[in-house]
Amino acid sequence: MTSTHLGIWDRCLSVIRDNVPSISFKTWFEPIVPLKIDNQVLTIQVPSPFFYEYLEEQYIDLLRKTLRKEVGQDAKLEYVVVMGNQTNAQPYTVKYPTTNNSKIQNKPLNVPLKTEGKPSIKNPFIIPGIQKLHVDPQLKSDNTFENFVEGECNSLARAAGYAVAQNPGGTAFNPLMIFGASGLGKTHLAHAIGIEVKERFPDKVVLYVNANKFQTQFTEATRNNNRNDFLHFYQMIDVLILDDVQEFAGKEKTQETFFHIFNHLHQSGKQLILTSDKPPIELKGMEQRLLSRFKWGLTAELQVPDFETRIEILKRKTYKDGIEISDEVLEYIASHISNNVRELEGALVSLLAQSTLNKKEITIELASDMVNKLVKSSKRELSIDYISKVVCDYFNLTVDNLQAKTRKREIVQARQLAMYFSKSMTKSSLASIGSQIGNKDHATVLHACKTVNNLMETDKNFRNFVDEIEKKLKM
Template structure:
């Protein structure tokens, strides 16, 4: 790539990033900041000739996403760093079998021009005739139970701000498994936010569109158990052969490979074989790739080859959509105030929300009572009394806010006043103590703070509470309240 072109494009990216970072009060722009690196890491400048800049993008999805969300900002960056009258073109490189690549180039107005063919080249020492030691000659595909749940389809997946990006990418993959830039797709997020549902939805859609493809879903625990059994029986080769027949491999909770060195070795070779042969890999985890401990660097690097997409806890509007969708399928209609109450009461995850909805339906059916706001409140109170308290970040925030007599909005704000900053640090400290959330996740839940800010807060509370009697008292009393 031309050195000047690389420099110019780098300045354009920095201009866009700076403007997104500065948009503290613009919610829409702040949302775009989260997906900026994920998107533009896969975009490369190809040429800059006579004020015509051509960008190489992996697929039409990238082109459309840039035009829908970043075009104004990108145009401003090009105008500043290249000059007025610059024209933007896209070279779309779809993944197709060797010799069939047909990249197209279009400008933002849709006018097309011809461009040189774009190809990936193999290293000179690479032989096209390498023999894979795992493949048994003459082995044919066998019928494999996909282990997919029919209810976990895209039709039953409620989209909202917390999962829209991941859902859009998932649908793109389902149309062309193994033939997009999103391979592997690494879905991560907290408990019960819909990662598993989305993995199943991709598998179901693939099976529907491509009946001959072998799709397999399983948990990482099952994968580990199978490997251990194969190793004991000295059948590791047969184990690898089985997985290399799969066209779409979906593994849930991949973080549990942590510390399993032999299993990681086997997974690494299976991953490489599937990826090199255009097979789709979908992984879910409660942590981002870089936050998974005790796992080989070469595996983490492969997690980053495709796309990592976070699914967050559903916001109020998404929770409300989930309630309406679930109840409508059961023929139940609630009033607006009842819907608002339910959506406000359960703030953690989709699984807990559906559990509450099912309990309300069951209570109404058993006692033959018409659903009312009073009945909802009574039912939820009974559920809360009979269930073990779930300690999560929103709950910790509520306890800390009540203890210090401040509002949640203040806790999540950017103010550095001591009367707010100290409770915020305590909330971060307890979030790390009582939940499995990463520093990054805690920072996001605390108003979009950086992970380093959370680390500093945790270290500060831990160290200062040893010598400061007042802070020690806060930690002791809040610990008791959180555990109540």
């Protein structure tokens, strides 16, 4: 029998695999990397402090029994925790049985918040007639953990969110950043965390706010000379949920303000939950000091749901609505609509509407007609990165060419076209488009769009360029 750390860990995994669900095994044990075995101390590497805490809380007995069986009664486990992109130089050692004082501390940088205090704090969400601070959490009551279907695509994010809800501000994963493409459930999960916190801790001040709304409030506060009131209000939140943080791209003043709010809340032991369409490392137009703080806690991805998860989502929705649909029809819908949860649920709603209005039985044929119409008429949501790639491919350029500081006509023209299509085919702000294409400001994007429109009216060849690229983008 081999006594190497790899052999020992493989034998441990074979036991663990038989004692936990397959999703849990893939989520919590497959990412672990065995590093060494020395004097009955097995050293393993885990991806984040959250992994350490979750393993300790949920699987401590199983780990202890398995390790003692394979190594001996004096077996010990040593964790090497990855912090960001680097591995902690000092691993945390845990002896079995573990004790409650084996938590990992993830301390923030000590950055003071410089604002002038005022006795009266203005609350943008205040309810008239109530004197004390009362904040409407802005949470959608249906978006609970109970209604959030778990699968391989989201198990880490869901587990992290539930752990945060049980102990907001008291875990190593603060902030919790949830990222993924549109329609995969980021907002639902963020609301679920807030709802669970309010149920467990009714006195905590919880607030969900979209980045665009935050930006609007900040602009109005600045215009009305109430910036300090704005800061002080957000500093009093116990659990701040900020949705679509990528919308801060290119908005330097807003980022600076949120930077101070972030520091104050984090250092005060308050919980921050952020959502984004990309991980921090891929966010453009954001200050590095802010991005570094986004990486302090846990970054969890929501992926496209697999077939089994899509089936479960459809079954859950039909059960909730009290409607009976055959498994055959549900499987047909799940196999033909796979991009995101929002499209999947929308397809089911469309099918039910057609069945009710036309008084038709829900069959495979009806589902097929609905899917064909929905897929044909639905407008694919494009990304700025994808648009830039299509434009560059058309002109035989690289995406890096668009970012270069050059006045070459062909590059400037390609950059302007990428901005033009990004404005017309995405929901991104002008500032966000500019920051991602050449690191330009919103005025440059506006100028590019006007230039493209003028050239289409006066230059027939240029008009052909635009038409051909548009066809490629709509394929």
